[in-house]
Amino acid sequence: MSRHDVVIEWQAEGDFARGQYSRAHVWRFDGGAEVHASSSPHVVPVPLSDPAGVDPEEALIASASSCHMLWFLDLARRAGLIVERYRDDAQGIMGRDDRGRMALLTIWLRPEITFSGRQPSAGEVEALHHEAHRQCFIANSLRTEILVEAPVRAAS
Numbered sequence: 755m756s757r758h759d760v761v762i763e764w765q766a767e768g769d770f771a772r773g774q775y776s777r778a779h780v781w782r783f784d785g786g787a788e789v790h791a792s793s794s795p796h797v798v799p800v801p802l803s804d805p806a807g808v809d810p811e812e813a814l815i816a817s818a819s820s821c822h823m824l825w826f827l828d829l830a831r832r833a834g835l836i837v838e839r840y841r842d843d844a845q846g847i848m849g850r851d852d853r854g855r856m857a858l859l860t861i862w863l864r865p866e867i868t869f870s871g872r873q874p875s876a877g878e879v880e881a882l883h884h885e886a887h888r889q890c891f892i893a894n895s896l897r898t899e900i901l902v903e904a905p906v907r908a909a910s
Contacts, residue, residue: 759784762791768802778804781813796848811846811858818861818892818900819844825886826865830874833882839868846898863902879906 761782768775777793792807803809808816819842830837842865851857867879874882883902887893893900 774802776804777802778807781808811848814858814896815844815846815861818890818896818898819863819865821890821892822863822883822886822900822902823865825889826867826882829882829885829889830869833874833878834872835869835874835878836871837867838870839866841866851897858898861896861898861900863900863904865902865904867904867906869906874906876906879904 762779763782764777764779766775767778777798779791781789781791783789790804790807791813792804792809793802794809794811795803795805797803797809823840823842827837827840842863844864845862846858847860847862848856849859851859865883883904887900887902
């Protein structure tokens with residue numbers, strides 16, 4: 755078991771009582787990183803949301819993508835593969851779930867992975883993605899469907 759500490763800090767700016775207040779805030783992580791965060795402009799209109807901030811929905815998608823990537827890299831290394839580059843254009847789709855609540859219904863992971871040396875077969879890559887998904891702590895914590903579309907590319 756491990757513990758992960760995060761501090762979320764918000765300071766009133768605007769007319770709170772009327773709902774006309776800034777949703778911008780800061781995430782502080784135990785390693786010292788700070789992230790400017792805000793509600794999504796898709797949920798709360800600008801200027802009450804700051805589009806430059808990371809919103810919780812984006813953060814959840816990034817967490818799922820990052821966790822999957824870290825497991826994939828480790829599993830590929832153990833399989834004797836050399837990964838040169840991993841880039842994921844991840845996307846989340848919001849909508850109403852089966853209980854009528856707004857939720858991230860689907861997270862699409864679309865990693866583009868470049869290998870050098872021995873090139874894995876499509877089946878090997880698919881198996882690595884399947885195992886990465888099975889091992890990912892974030893995926894194991896979510897009800898959201900996470901789908902992986904990953905073509906195989908050779909290093910040039």
